[in-house]
Amino acid sequence: MGKGPWLDEDEQKAWRSYLLMHRTLETHLERHLQREFGMSKSDFEILVNLSESESGRMRAFELGRATQWEKSRISHHLSRMEKRGLIRKEACDSRYPEIVITEEGLAAIKACAPAHAARVRQFFVDVLGTDRMIALGEASDEIVETIGKHCDADCPPEVRGQG
Amino acid sequence: MGKGPWLDEDEQKAWRSYLLMHRTLETHLERHLQREFGMSKSDFEILVNLSESESGRMRAFELGRATQWEKSRISHHLSRMEKRGLIRKEACDSRYPEIVITEEGLAAIKACAPAHAARVRQFFVDVLGTDRMIALGEASDEIVETIGKHCDADCPPEVRGQG
DNA sequence: CTCATCTGGTTGATGTGTCAACCCAGTCGA
DNA sequence: TCGACTGGGTTGACACATCAACCAGATGAG
Numbered sequence: 570m571g572k573g574p575w576l577d578e579d580e581q582k583a584w585r586s587y588l589l590m591h592r593t594l595e596t597h598l599e600r601h602l603q604r605e606f607g608m609s610k611s612d613f614e615i616l617v618n619l620s621e622s623e624s625g626r627m628r629a630f631e632l633g634r635a636t637q638w639e640k641s642r643i644s645h646h647l648s649r650m651e652k653r654g655l656i657r658k659e660a661c662d663s664r665y666p667e668i669v670i671t672e673e674g675l676a677a678i679k680a681c682a683p684a685h686a687a688r689v690r691q692f693f694v695d696v697l698g699t700d701r702m703i704a705l706g707e708a709s710d711e712i713v714e715t716i717g718k719h720c721d722a723d724c725p726p727e728v729r730g731q732g
Numbered sequence: 733m734g735k736g737p738w739l740d741e742d743e744q745k746a747w748r749s750y751l752l753m754h755r756t757l758e759t760h761l762e763r764h765l766q767r768e769f770g771m772s773k774s775d776f777e778i779l780v781n782l783s784e785s786e787s788g789r790m791r792a793f794e795l796g797r798a799t800q801w802e803k804s805r806i807s808h809h810l811s812r813m814e815k816r817g818l819i820r821k822e823a824c825d826s827r828y829p830e831i832v833i834t835e836e837g838l839a840a841i842k843a844c845a846p847a848h849a850a851r852v853r854q855f856f857v858d859v860l861g862t863d864r865m866i867a868l869g870e871a872s873d874e875i876v877e878t879i880g881k882h883c884d885a886d887c888p889p890e891v892r893g894q895g
Numbered sequence: 896c897t898c899a900t901c902t903g904g905t906t907g908a909t910g911t912g913t914c915a916a917c918c919c920a921g922t923c924g925a
Numbered sequence: 926t927c928g929a930c931t932g933g934g935t936t937g938a939c940a941c942a943t944c945a946a947c948c949a950g951a952t953g954a955g
Contacts, residue, residue, distance in 0.1 A: 611941080638942090642941085664949085664950070
């Protein structure tokens with residue numbers, strides 16, 4: 570109907586395979602995290618970052634940098650997580666609060682991380698094998714870098730940042 | 733703090749590079765689609781599928797199969813798109829309605845598809861080059877197939893489908 | 896000092912995705 | 926013929942993401 574395709578055949582095929590793969594993998598990981606541990610991918614991401622820090626406490630904007638979320642998303646999500654007892658906001662420098670992982674939050678991530686890692690191994694690491702996996706990592710870095718360069722050069726500043 | 737990491741160093745590095753790449757690329761493509769053409773990724777996906785069909789008309793469940801969305805998401809989104817005039821629901825077999833792309837919808841996708849394809853070329857096709865691109869496509873297919881097999885074998889049926 | 900600007904963060908409105916429940920027309924078995 | 930089941934589809938409630946507007950200190954120029 571619309572006369573496409575706008576990519577040629579090889580490009581189309583690789584691109585769509587890639588998109589389908591990402592969607593499938595993401596959906597699968599997310600569903601299991603949700604079903605087995607009642608945790609969303611977003612919760613997981615925040616808790617991973619907090620639990621990897623020395624002290625289990627970070628400023629919200631550090632979490633923003635780490636996750637690449639925009640600040641309002643961080644703020645909203647941290648509020649929800651606080652309500653669920655996974656984190657706590659502590660006023661320390663009498664200004665911006667620090668985000669602290671709670672006992673409950675730490676327990677939650679320790680409970681689900683091994684199963685999650687196992688799935689990543691099963692469907693990503695093991696299927697690709699070491700060489701292809703490393704190659705994909707490098708290719709990914711190149712893409713990120715290219716987009717970064719492009720934005721430095723071309724984009725109006727609001728497009729660049731994450732909010 | 734939490735004693736991670738749960739993946740070893742190489743695995744961790746490749747996996748995180750991959751995740752960052754996908755998020756960066758997706759965000760970038762989506763933002764430009766939104767800013768330049770006022771179209772969301774979801775709208776785009778539906779319109780691409782409709783515009784590629786012979787007649788510009790499909791049943792909702794076909795769109796579901798094509799996009800891998802669950803049926804309620806399809807239903808909700810089609811309602812919104814109808815309200816915006818991009819598609820129309822037509823009763824034909826006196827039962828399930830057919831989804832038809834409107835003039836406006838067709839114009840919209842024709843307007844934005846070339847720019848979108850150009851971006852995919854710029855940040856995916858060109859950065860990878862032909863060989864790596866094809867390799868990634870094949871690797872993607874393997875991952876999808878592996879997840880598919882795993883689910884056939886292991887998962888309770890509700891985990892499998894998309895609704 | 897004062898005013899403008901920046902940064903980190905919050906808020907509310909709105910659009911979107913997900914889940915569970917439901918509807919309805921076939922279909923199939925008894 | 927009747928009742929259970931199935932498949933395509935809708936709905937409502939809720940969780941989540943995004944955007945724009947806003948607030949409060951800090952910084953810096955006049």
